[in-house]
Amino acid sequence: PWRNMLSQELRKGLESLPVIMSIPEVAAALSTCHYTIYRMIYDKELEAYKDGDGEWNINREDLVKMLNRNSNL
Numbered sequence: 001p002w003r004n005m006l007s008q009e010l011r012k013g014l015e016s017l018p019v020i021m022s023i024p025e026v027a028a029a030l031s032t033c034h035y036t037i038y039r040m041i042y043d044k045e046l047e048a049y050k051d052g053d054g055e056w057n058i059n060r061e062d063l064v065k066m067l068n069r070n071s072n073l
Helices: 008-015 023-030 034-042 060-069
Strands: 020-022 056-059
Touching: 008 060, 020 023, 020 060, 023 034, 023 056, 034 056, 056 060
Parallel strands: none
Antiparallel strands: 020 056
16 A cells, blocks of 8 residues: 555645644555554554654655655666
């Protein structure tokens, strides 16, 4: 799935995502569990930062970078 191949459909879908996303938004975009996103953050596979309320945020650009690193296209 997304770990092995960054499909054209996913690439187009990424462009419509918000510039700053929450954990649930990223999980929904990747069709995966939010625990997977937390693991990716803690394993330093995906860059993220906490906002003033202590909520994790992910920049769309960082998500795309992570997907490209894990893509075989």
